[in-house]
Amino acid sequence: MVDAGPVTPGQVSFLLGIIPVFITWTYAEYLEYKKSSSVPKAHSDSNLVELGEKTIKEDDRAVLLEGGLSRSASVKFNSSSIKVNLMRFLTMDDSFLLEHRLTLRVMSELGAILFYFYICDRTDILGDSTKNYNRDLFIFLCLLLVIVSAMTSLKKHSDKSAFSGKSILYLNRHQTEEWKGWMQVLFLLYHYFAASEIYNAIRIFIAAYVWMTGFGNFSYYYIRKDFSLARFAQMMWRLNFFVAFCCIVLNNDYMLYYICPMHTLFTLMVYGALGIFSKYNEIRSVMAVKILACFLVVILVWEIPGVFDIVWRPLAFLLGYTDPAKPDLPRLHEWHFRSGLDRYIWIIGMIYAYYHPTVEKWMEKLEESDTKRRVSIKAGIVSIALLVGYLWYECIYKLDKVSYNKLHPYTSWIPITVYICLRNITQQLRNFSLTLFAWLGKVTLETYISQFHIWLRSNTPNGQPKWHLSVIPNYPMLNFMLTTAIYVLVRESYLTIKLFQANTA
Numbered sequence: 279m280v281d282a283g284p285v286t287p288g289q290v291s292f293l294l295g296i297i298p299v300f301i302t303w304t305y306a307e308y309l310e311y312k313k314s315s316s317v318p319k320a321h322s323d324s325n326l327v328e329l330g331e332k333t334i335k336e337d338d339r340a341v342l343l344e345g346g347l348s349r350s351a352s353v354k355f356n357s358s359s360i361k362v363n364l365m366r367f368l369t370m371d372d373s374f375l376l377e378h379r380l381t382l383r384v385m386s387e388l389g390a391i392l393f394y395f396y397i398c399d400r401t402d403i404l405g406d407s408t409k410n411y412n413r414d415l416f417i418f419l420c421l422l423l424v425i426v427s428a429m430t431s432l433k434k435h436s437d438k439s440a441f442s443g444k445s446i447l448y449l450n451r452h453q454t455e456e457w458k459g460w461m462q463v464l465f466l467l468y469h470y471f472a473a474s475e476i477y478n479a480i481r482i483f484i485a486a487y488v489w490m491t492g493f494g495n496f497s498y499y500y501i502r503k504d505f506s507l508a509r510f511a512q513m514m515w516r517l518n519f520f521v522a523f524c525c526i527v528l529n530n531d532y533m534l535y536y537i538c539p540m541h542t543l544f545t546l547m548v549y550g551a552l553g554i555f556s557k558y559n560e561i562r563s564v565m566a567v568k569i570l571a572c573f574l575v576v577i578l579v580w581e582i583p584g585v586f587d588i589v590w591r592p593l594a595f596l597l598g599y600t601d602p603a604k605p606d607l608p609r610l611h612e613w614h615f616r617s618g619l620d621r622y623i624w625i626i627g628m629i630y631a632y633y634h635p636t637v638e639k640w641m642e643k644l645e646e647s648d649t650k651r652r653v654s655i656k657a658g659i660v661s662i663a664l665l666v667g668y669l670w671y672e673c674i675y676k677l678d679k680v681s682y683n684k685l686h687p688y689t690s691w692i693p694i695t696v697y698i699c700l701r702n703i704t705q706q707l708r709n710f711s712l713t714l715f716a717w718l719g720k721v722t723l724e725t726y727i728s729q730f731h732i733w734l735r736s737n738t739p740n741g742q743p744k745w746h747l748s749v750i751p752n753y754p755m756l757n758f759m760l761t762t763a764i765y766v767l768v769r770e771s772y773l774t775i776k777l778f779q780a781n782t783a
Contacts (some may be wrong), residue, residue: 281738282400288526296389302367303382306375313376387771388520391728392527394768398747399731400528406735406745407754409472416471423463423714431714445709446645448638448702449630452711454490457701459719460712461486466729469743470758478675478682481619484537485690486697487722488620491541492627495548500631505553513549517542520724520772528731529739533599535727536616543617544624547572551628565632572625580621586614602741619686626691630698645705656703667696724772733765 366374375382398404435452438445447453461483467473468480499505521538524530532539551568558564579585590597590610598609644652670692674685702708718725730736734743749764750757 280400280402283529283739286526286529289529292389292392292523292526296386296393298368299382300386300389302370302375303379303386305370306379306382309372309376310379388523391768391771392523395524395728395731396527399735399737405748405751406737407748407751407757409470409744409746410754411471411473413473413475416467416473419467420464424460427712427714431712431717432710433713434709435711436709445705446638446641447705447708448641449493449634449698450708452713452716453701453708454494455716455719456711456713457697457715457719458487458490458722459715459717462718462722462725463715465726466733469729469734470746477679478677478686481682481686482690482693485620485623485686486694487537488540488544489623489627489630489691489694491544492548492624493631494627495545496552496628496631497634499549499552499556500559503556503559505549505556510549513545514542517545517723521727524727524731531599531740533597533612533616534740535730536612537723537726539597539613540617540620541723544620547575548624548628569625569629569632572628573622576621576625580618586610586618590614600740602738619683620690622687623690623694626694641702659699660703663696663699666692670696721769721772725769728765728768728772732768733761 363374433452435447435450436445437447437450437452464476465480465483468476518538521532521535524535525532551572552559554568555564559568579589587610590613594609597613599612600609601607601612644655647655670689674682674689675693677685730743733747735745735747736743737745746754746757747761748757749760
């Protein structure tokens with residue numbers, strides 16, 4: 279039985295805001311159709327060429343703008359009057375609507391996605407079904423995806439290192455996106471099939487995501503030295519704009535989507551660590567003090583009893599969460615548990631990023647050494663990595679859920695390091711990636727959020743997704759196929775929204 283909860287002011291505001299946007303976008307598309315149909319056909323080929331060139335330029339900008347704001351976009355914003363633009367929007371000025379047609383399209387697309395979320399998870403229009411775990415089916419699907427990916431999307435990359443200018447490709451972007459992609463698949467299947475037997479592995483995957491937060495943000499700020507307010511605001515917006523709308527439309531607490539506040543917190547901490555006295559970041563001793571300070575802050579807040587509540591209680595309105603199934607737990611319990619599990623791994627990511635150029639230079643020398651020396655060193659690294667991984671698996675991973683969680687904050691770096699060593703041990707392994715998994719890893723945050731509402735189903739505000747969304751009742755595999763296809767289709771819309779953000783930020 280669905281409990282949609284009372285209608286909130288936020289839901290009413292969203293509805294009143296999205297309806298005029300959708301109407302004006304529809305009218306803008308009509309104006310564009312009229313405009314394009316009036317263009318002489320003789321010029322259609324040249325128009326297509328111009329459009330193609332524009333698309334390529336826009337795609338290039340989407341990549342280049344990842345690190346900062348567009349100067350032209352900023353100038354446009356500053357030179358235009360908000361009041362005048364608002365009046366032109368309300369009066370449906372033709373030239374204004376044509377100029378901002380793509381903006382209106384993306385906003386309408388976002389509104390349609392959120393409306394679909396509400397239909398799936400807050401109404402009785404679609405049904406639900408219980409989760410049922412089958413180990414054979416779970417393993418079959420995982421292996422099938424790996425085989426299909428290997429047969430259809432194995433690609434060799436020839437990128438050059440930003441540090442050495444050579445094709446070492448240690449922890450390159452293709453590799454990390456592939457890494458995020460296959461972890462995302464296992465994470466989603468774990469939720470869909472309630473595969474509780476791999477709970478400990480899922481904890482490692484989440485730790486790896488947080489590790490990448492430390493690694494990626496440190497690399498950016500250390501190299502680019504861009505601590506501007508504009509860059510900071512852009513990052514916070516990208517991390518939280520979609521989850522904010524989900525919270526408004528579905529009347530959920532921010533902490534239901536715990537990955538978002540976790541990434542936001544650790545991004546803030548990396549920004550603070552490198553932004554304070556940033557002009558001294560090149561000095562090794564200063565960087566060592568900063569990393570040590572990060573450890574001390576974490577120890578103070580999470581290890582000393584009582585400090586966590588003192589620090590975070592003022593933000594309980596934002597980080598508090600009450601699970602309807604467990605109403606007696608303290609409001610900050612979920613935040614304490616989730617943030618505490620990965621409280622150190624983001625610092626490990628920073629350390630690995632700091633030594634990334636050093637390791638890459640060492641790997642370059644290793645690849646240039648004689649064959650006997652190179653093979654013996656690599657064999658030693660593989661042997662040590664496998665031994666450490668085996669001991670971790672036997673002594674830590676095989677523990678029960680509660681016992682494992684107690685050790686996870688201090689040991690999650692071990693399997694992550696083992697994976698990095700094995701994945702980068704040869705030039706051939708570094709050169710190749712499975713682009714299907716890399717494609718799946720491009721919008722992990724939005725994909726994680728949407729699983730709650732259009733793949734699974736909670737049926738109530740702040741509820742955990744304990745059911746499957748059922749579009750084809752009594753046919754679980756056909757239902758799985760259809761809901762997954764829709765899920766992937768919606769995911770494609772996130773890529774459009776993400777590219778739009780990159781072009782207009």
